[in-house]
């Protein structure tokens with residue numbers, strides 16, 4: 001088994017860390033098979049699963065491990081043994097029962113501080129088990145801490161904020177629900193009014209507070225981009241609240257300026273996993289709102305709940321149907337499972353009815369609601385204010401999310417006709433081509449990037465520092481207008497190949513020789529604490545004046561331009577094309593999504609839904625094989641984990 005792991009590593013099937021973990025455990029006295037299972041647990045972590053689910057492993061070896069990986073070469077398939085054959089050949093782990101008893105007897109499993117924890121049929125590395133336990137215990141404490149609320153006063157405040165509506169207002173329901181305990185989730189697709197609601201929710205909290213001083217409110221998001229968008233949309237909504245001046249003033253009082261990244265909120269300690277704020281140095285906050293919570297990983301949420309004082313409220317906002325974090329965990333997806341149906345307890349419905357202008361619909365009632373503890377604190381919004389669910393992007397996102405194949409098949413076949421005959425579909429297009437260098441793709445890209453190229457060649461209005469900064473700002477804003485998103489990184493239809501292709505189309509041969517050239521958009525691919533740049537930050541290479549060296553312009557969270565020398569940036573990618581994973585938390589006016597030519601497990605409905613919902617006004621799908629789109633929509637991401645276990 002150890003030899004097999006080495007071969008897997010040599011052929012790029014698994015990571016070095018997966019093998020070295022197994023070797024270290026053997027040195028600690030683990031049997032070969034226990035060490036092997038630990039390596040598989042680490043492999044799963046690399047795929048975003050906090051644990052190895054032995055039940056699904058023995059049910060379907062290849063599918064649950066994604067081994068051999070999709071990029072496995074023919075050579076490697078000859079040399080490397082598949083997991084199923086390996087496990088079946090060893091009596092100690094040949095069946096699920098044997099494997100469980102082997103692990104139960106192991107010195108490295110379920111002992112005080114042992115590196116592995118077996119919980120039911122889930123095998124964890126201890127750190128991830130601890131994260132999960134910490135989150136569960138903390139959320140439970142915040143959920144049971146029922147806060148007394150004057151329902152009459154609450155009703156009056158909500159009447160002022162939302163007015164009377166004919167139908168149930170889920171936005172109002174979310175505000176009411178958040179008053180009852182110290183944990184709340186508001187989930188919904190793009191434009192469903194999460195930000196609109198959260199501003200009113202905060203206003204309600206401030207109005208009904210029992211302490212004299214305003215509540216201290218912190219806003220945070222997993223990435224710099226998401227934090228910047230959160231600040232922007234919250235200040236726009238605060239402007240709209242001016243109609244209810246008294247509320248706007250009381251809200252603004254306790255609101256700590258801008259939204260920050262979670263790393264900044266907690267304070268990173270250089271070269272360490274630790275944060276400055278933790279259980280012994282808690283955050284100064286009464287309310288913490290985390291936007292884009294689908295991107296928060298389990299380690300980060302564990303750090304957040306440790307640093308958040310017990311009395312504080314934690315409010316998660318996000319779209320549960322989007323891709324989960326790249327790191328381990330799919331927190332929002334797991335906590336919100338079943339949110340479509342409500343699953344509210346009779347007692348909760350009765351309480352909500354007291355605070356609401358309308359009665360809660362019957363279908364949200366569940367007499368067996370104890371099975372859904374997190375849903376008693378969750379509101380899901382279905383109606384997008386930005387997209388009509390019957391038109392264009394809204395319709396496409398809805399059909400993909402609901403995995404409704406028939407409409408999609410028709411759209412993939414007849415998108416041109418539909419766009420020509422039904423104006424409501426003229427902003428969603430399919431460009432089918434079997435060549436990534438196809439002239440139609442080239443035309444689409446050149447047209448899409450034409451305004452960017454014009455801005456670049458026009459140069460700054462004047463050469464003053466302000467003039468140059470304004471020019472850089474305009475170019476960075478223009479980068480949000482048109483964006484290629486790829487489903488995969490590698491291969492002819494992947495992110496790297498498209499970046500090379502577009503660079504060549506726009507800048508010709510010269511750009512191939514010089515990695516750094518004026519106009520190159522770049523994405524930072526790792527957090528850089530020295531430069532204060534975050535994974536996902538976008539910059540653009542520019543020459544500020546004749547004879548000056550090239551510099552990369554980034555926007556800081558305050559919206560000002562900062563310039564960095566290219567030589568200081570070690571981990572970046574060109575950003576004409578980015579992966580859908582990296583696009584999470586961003587939106588682009590015209591989004592072009594590129595599907596690969598061959599199927600892969602990474603192609604899921606969550607991936608497609610995330611890509612489609614990045615588009616603000618136009619969406620184009622480039623694909624060579626429409627049936628792969630259908631296959632992807634039928635496949636769902638399944639992340640293991642015990643967050644919702646009793």
Ligand SMILES: Nc1ncnc2c1ncn2[C@@H]1O[C@H](COP(=O)(O)OP(=O)(O)OP(=O)(O)O)[C@@H](O)[C@H]1O
Nearest residue numbers: 171188189190191192193194195196197233385386
């Ligand atoms: N009840 C409402 N009445 C009037 N306008 C609303 C209402 N709810 C939302 N809106 C408006 O709809 C738009 C989208 O709302 P909002 O930005 O809050 O959605 P969101 O769910 O936060 O979107 P995203 O996920 O893209 O950030 C905003 O312009 C907002 O002001």
